[in-house]
Amino acid sequence: MNEKARILHVIKTLKTVYGDAHIALKSKDPFQLLVSVILSAQCTDVRVNKVTPFLFEQFPDVRSMSEAPIEELEELIRSTGFFRNKAKNIKAASQIIIERFNGDLPLTMEEMITIPGVGRKTANIMLYNAFGVTAGIAVDTHVKRLARRLGMTSETDPNKIERDLMAIVPQKDWGKITYVLINHGRQICKARKPLCNKCPVQDACPSAKQFI
């Protein structure tokens, strides 16, 4: 079995095991999803889901968020970390969305990444989950770690990892592959102590023996 066939086998197996994998961030519309994704940087989704109910109770939409006092915003999201940057970005993003996009989120990668606090990872998550648009593959810390361990890339830069993954993963799987890898990364292929003996793709993983 060649390298490409090995990788496709890994993807197929993980898709079967984590078939119901989906976004874990709670939101009731695209704008709330954007705020949640910005908050999720270097923070667990469980923590984000704990603060957003209180945050959206005070500032439920793009209009109210654009006028939110920065100190109140900071206090409401403090526990998610990087709270000064995140508060500043969320407010600036809200103002930009109103001024440049007439209050609605843009539907293209090009426009999406002009929003403060939004890079390719956040844009990919938004386009797929809010609008069903498949522009690329969202590379977060889990996707980066797993793609490297599973031998799908040797790069460390998220943009280069995304390019490598897009060349291997069938386009119809670009949206879902992120959640498949995230779930596998949380349950089995954990950052510190990966559970290789319980891994469904152990036999096809070039990193397995190094952790056993």
Next chain:
DNA sequence: CTCCCGATAT
């Protein structure tokens, strides 16, 4: 490359 940063697992 560095900085931002609190919460949690190990």
Next chain:
DNA sequence: ATATCAGGAG
């Protein structure tokens, strides 16, 4: 005590 957690900007 320290590594890690749905990253992005300068």
